[in-house]
Amino acid sequence: MNIGDVATASGLPAKTIRYYEDIALVTPKREANGYRVFSENDLHKLRFLARARALGFAIEDCRTLLALYEDKGRSSAEVKELSRKHLDDIDQKIAQLQSMRNTLSHLVEACAGDHRPDCPILNDLGQ
Amino acid sequence: MNIGDVATASGLPAKTIRYYEDIALVTPKREANGYRVFSENDLHKLRFLARARALGFAIEDCRTLLALYEDKGRSSAEVKELSRKHLDDIDQKIAQLQSMRNTLSHLVEACAGDHRPDCPILNDLGQ
DNA sequence: CTTGACCTTCCAGTGACTGGAAGGCCCATG
DNA sequence: CATGGGCCTTCCAGTCACTGGAAGGTCAAG
Numbered sequence: 251m252n253i254g255d256v257a258t259a260s261g262l263p264a265k266t267i268r269y270y271e272d273i274a275l276v277t278p279k280r281e282a283n284g285y286r287v288f289s290e291n292d293l294h295k296l297r298f299l300a301r302a303r304a305l306g307f308a309i310e311d312c313r314t315l316l317a318l319y320e321d322k323g324r325s326s327a328e329v330k331e332l333s334r335k336h337l338d339d340i341d342q343k344i345a346q347l348q349s350m351r352n353t354l355s356h357l358v359e360a361c362a363g364d365h366r367p368d369c370p371i372l373n374d375l376g377q
Numbered sequence: 378m379n380i381g382d383v384a385t386a387s388g389l390p391a392k393t394i395r396y397y398e399d400i401a402l403v404t405p406k407r408e409a410n411g412y413r414v415f416s417e418n419d420l421h422k423l424r425f426l427a428r429a430r431a432l433g434f435a436i437e438d439c440r441t442l443l444a445l446y447e448d449k450g451r452s453s454a455e456v457k458e459l460s461r462k463h464l465d466d467i468d469q470k471i472a473q474l475q476s477m478r479n480t481l482s483h484l485v486e487a488c489a490g491d492h493r494p495d496c497p498i499l500n501d502l503g504q
Numbered sequence: 505c506t507t508g509a510c511c512t513t514c515c516a517g518t519g520a521c522t523g524g525a526a527g528g529c530c531c532a533t534g
Numbered sequence: 535c536a537t538g539g540g541c542c543t544t545c546c547a548g549t550c551a552c553t554g555g556a557a558g559g560t561c562a563a564g
């Protein structure tokens with residue numbers, strides 16, 4: 251398979267796949283003409299990466315997860331620990347966004363949004 | 378005031394304030410020795426920026442908001458529109474994170490997290 | 505033989521800082 | 535007067551995970 255094929259099959263842009271090769275997450279072979287050749291296993295890895303990234307795991311975490319995935323003797327504790335930490339991160343981010351949302355939605359509601367210059371949003375920011 | 382003073386007073390790191398000068402969000406004067414001198418108005422702007430950033434507004438939005446803040450003839454409609462869009466962005470981000478959180482928390486719960494290699498998290502990623 | 509869809513590499517930019525090096529300035533103490 | 539410590543300065547590089555674009559090679563169809 252060429253890069254376009256695995257891009258379609260994995261849902262990742264070709265650019266991203268090249269980048270993943272750059273940072274050694276996948277290591278496709280090369281044809282005589284220089285084109286990358288992807289095996290089924292490469293595609294499987296790319297799909298794994300796409301899913302892990304979609305869950306918000308950082309690239310370096312994806313690298314770790316992929317290594318654990320391929321290590322048939324790993325303990326699931328390590329995976330769970332990594333995932334639990336990531337879940338905590340997500341919860342923190344959500345909490346932060348919720349707090350922004352709270353403040354901002356109050357301000358937006360209080361703002362008339364007409365041609366007049368009086369604006370509770372700017373008033374608040376200018377405290 | 379020197380940069381250290383406004384850093385303390387605004388809560389922004391000195392590095393960040395220098396960066397804000399770089400991108401022309403503030404324009405402090407200079408003393409003969411090259412040190413930046415910040416006026417009360419500069420400090421006021423920095424506090425405005427700190428609050429706007431804390432609400433998650435992008436730097437370019439902050440620039441716009443600051444300009445509107447200083448334009449005493451602005452219409453509040455423009456401010457409200459910008460804020461409403463930002464609120465939508467926040468909502469989208471929250472939704473995305475919630476969906477990650479959902480999936481991931483189910484997986485984490487399903488994972489024994491012991492010495493055995495069987496792991497629902499990796500099984501899911503490897504689909 | 506040309507066209508168009510692939511593919512390649514390399515370089516630069518994104519956003520909003522952040523860290524660190526190398527060096528100047530200022531004040532107080534010995 | 536020297537020195538030490540805490541300010542301040544500039545400049546460069548790195549972060550994260552791509553993304554865009556230029557310049558050019560390859561391949562199959564018509």
